[in-house]
Amino acid sequence: MVLEIRELHQRYADLEILVIPHFHIHHGIYWIQGENGAGKSTLFRTLSGMLPFTGLVLIDGQFDLKKHPVEYRLLLNLGEAEPLYPSFLTPEDLIRFVAEAKRAPKGQAEELISQLGINYLKNTFGSCSSGMVKKVSLAVAFLGNPKIIILDEPLITIDKQAREALFGIIRTYHAAGVTFLLSSHQPFQQEGLEITQSFALRDKTLVPLFLS
Numbered sequence: 001m002v003l004e005i006r007e008l009h010q011r012y013a014d015l016e017i018l019v020i021p022h023f024h025i026h027h028g029i030y031w032i033q034g035e036n037g038a039g040k041s042t043l044f045r046t047l048s049g050m051l052p053f054t055g056l057v058l059i060d061g062q063f064d065l066k067k068h069p070v071e072y073r074l075l076l077n078l079g080e081a082e083p084l085y086p087s088f089l090t091p092e093d094l095i096r097f098v099a100e101a102k103r104a105p106k107g108q109a110e111e112l113i114s115q116l117g118i119n120y121l122k123n124t125f126g127s128c129s130s131g132m133v134k135k136v137s138l139a140v141a142f143l144g145n146p147k148i149i150i151l152d153e154p155l156i157t158i159d160k161q162a163r164e165a166l167f168g169i170i171r172t173y174h175a176a177g178v179t180f181l182l183s184s185h186q187p188f189q190q191e192g193l194e195i196t197q198s199f200a201l202r203d204k205t206l207v208p209l210f211l212s
């Protein structure tokens with residue numbers, strides 16, 4: 001099992017958002033659908049180690065988010081739906097910083113920059129278009145040697161060319177052993193990406209979704 005969740009409970013003060021008794025996935029590309037406010041971002045942030053939670057989250061049956069915080073975070077990357085970066089920072093600064101933190105192999109960042117068509121590396125985020133900010137956030141989500149990459153609404157604001165480049169990168173990384181959790185309002189099949197299994201985040205939990 002690439003990812004296993006047991007007895008996960010997540011809440012903001014008195015508001016309970018997630019109750020996931022058991023969930024596991026093997027290597028694949030998964031699509032997670034959820035209505036606005038269902039808790040997708042909360043789930044993804046929890047799995048990325050950005051929010052405290054009760055329960056167990058395990059990668060490869062051995063890397064426990066709570067017991068192996070560093071190893072776990074090197075194995076799981078998150079691309080947020082609406083990334084926000086300090087306006088004085090440049091894409092170059094961010095990519096260099098994340099590449100170092102994620103121990104990215106030499107040349108990986110440059111390849112992603114070229115594939116996704118990221119220009120204006122030295123302009124500050126304050127002067128970047130929203131599509132460019134999104135492309136940079138997608139590039140950094142691939143850095144390092146993750147086993148799992150979560151992309152929350154990866155298609156927001158990017159054009160057709162970038163979307164096709166992104167799908168190509170997803171296919172390549174998947175073939176090399178990476179598992180993807182993707183969310184979008186549209187099923188990815190309709191966007192042209194082969195999906196292993198779909199889930200809905202409904203009533204605070206993940207349920208298999210059977211698309212007609």
Ligand SMILES: Nc1ncnc2c1ncn2[C@@H]1O[C@H](COP(=O)(O)OP(=O)(O)OP(=O)(O)O)[C@@H](O)[C@H]1O
Binds near residue numbers: 043
């Ligand atoms: N920091 C927070 N403090 C309190 N409540 C929060 C916080 N973040 C999110 N929530 C609430 O938790 C619930 C789930 O929010 P979340 O952002 O995870 O949903 P989502 O499925 O990603 O929604 P969307 O598709 O609209 O982005 C919502 O009711 C939201 O108002």
